[in-house]
Amino acid sequence: MSKPAFAVVVERHGPTVLRVCRAVVGPDDADDAWSETFLSALRAYPELPEDANHEAWLVRIAHHRSVDLLRRRGRAPRPVAALPDRPSPHGNPRPPEDALWAAVAALPERQRLAVAYHYLGGLPHAEVAALIGGRTDAVRRAAADGIAALRRAYPEDDG
Template identity: 60%
Template structure:
């Protein structure tokens, strides 16, 4: 007698698609536009095909497929939420803070010219009020490395700003 396959208790996947495909499509269409629903339906069955051999005996296949479809629909919504909306022109907004474009553009230009780690440490600490331990974690460094990056950034700004403008020593 040949060894039993782990998926021997499951009907052929083609029959699962034929039996439950319309239900999954209705779920996708209820949550998404028609074009997105078709894509989510396909993604649902691709994901299900990969996981199908490991499905437990007696599992509710339709509920399992609807759960996958629901998650695929959420993925589509997330993608659409991250997609920028093109516009002809950007709206002008007056700033109420002393940030780039609202005052000392020369200084902000110098800050922008700093290496990323120095700029990030300065901005997170002085504008964001974050302690160096959190900055280090955020940048994948230690608190000491974040403190050093901020110190190096301040020193570079002092050198550049005083050399170019002659106003700070």
């Protein structure tokens, strides 16, 4: 069995990686994290073993690229001398799913990361624990608490 072409790997796992990036860095920086993930993956792909789990490998790379992006964002200069423009009286229309991403972003960091890597990235709790630190049962609890908070924010519609 040989490795699939890299384009096939991108097509197959790109949406999962984008969801993970959105959950970790937010919708504004997700595209940058996604691109950096696949640039890094492209460089490393020739050395990847044939039997590797591509999805888990890409989610792990996405984690590292997302953390790098968050660190860069934290060090970026923020001008404060200029006043911001006045908000539009018409609001800022965005797609309805932005409310969900805002709820995910509002979760405590460990819950947000546990939800992103387990539910969006498909990693087992043990691998999530290795990525973000801590014990497997603590990560399982953080993921469950995060999902419970999202369910409270978005109850199922019975109608």
